[in-house]
Amino acid sequence: MAYLPSPFLSIPTHAHKRQRGFSLMEVLISILIITFGMFGVAKLQLNALRDVQNAHYASKAASFATQMAEQITTNKTALAHYQLAANQQVSASVNCSATSCSSANIAKYDLQLWQQKIANALPFGQAEIIATAHTAKIIVRWDQNRDGSSGLNCPKKDNNDLECTRISRVLW
Template identity: 35%
Template sequence: MQTVNDITNQRGFTLVEVMVALVIFTISLLGLAGLQAAALRDNHLANQNTIATQLAEDMAERIRANPPGISNGDYSAISVQPGEQDCYGGSCTSGQIAQMDAYQWFAAIQSTLPSGTGTVTASGSQFIITVMWDQERTGATGTNCSGNYDIDLKCLTFTVQP
């Protein structure tokens, strides 16, 4: 049986238990906050990859939609944004359509990806479409696609057979 002296000697023990529980709870909340931050970052990077994939597919469809432009070599070397073409009236050559496609493609890349750019090159009967952007927002400008995002842009490359 407990006496009055035993109960008074345990005074404050519950407070220590509560303090330990609060410390454990605080540490677990900090861990959850870190996990949430990592998930948000990874979600943002996945979104950038999705956008780059959609942009590469967009250019692939533009190439496929202009067979005369393919045979004339109008898509064989696109690496800078050309001047704007207005081909909505229907009186453009295949080269002008290719130029309009490139202009719109570059505009879409630049408006949706940080420091975004792209290239299209021909390799035999295939086209290599590369979308590049500053994934880590480090100010990288290199186009070597090395994986070192401090100096090189992130690259996504597709090979297309029209």
């Protein structure tokens, strides 16, 4: 019986040639993978920049709160005049850097300058001071995401609340 070769067993002549270079499909897939990798790196960079900015805001807020605590400690006889409700704007009637002032006027002047610093340094920055007989609770808030948040819970309870830093100072 004669054995006939199967067409599936025959090796085409072009298969013996060695492939050189890359096919277009391999190049396109490589470019696609590199593109996704670069988008990932860009996203990581943006997240890092946002986190650095948020840390800067938190550091500024803590500095402002500590600064006011020191001013209250220095002028503790006027503790009641440092009372400041959230969203309340203070306007001092006297410039205490140029003239002699009472402790109450110094408190109002300190608050006015302090509020201006917070408003200039933090996005939608605001402050609150709750003064009781011997303590002052100082809260500095800001809209970190600039999304119109307005909640006053500190610490934050939901996304509507502003970011905040708070400290308490016992005066005597």
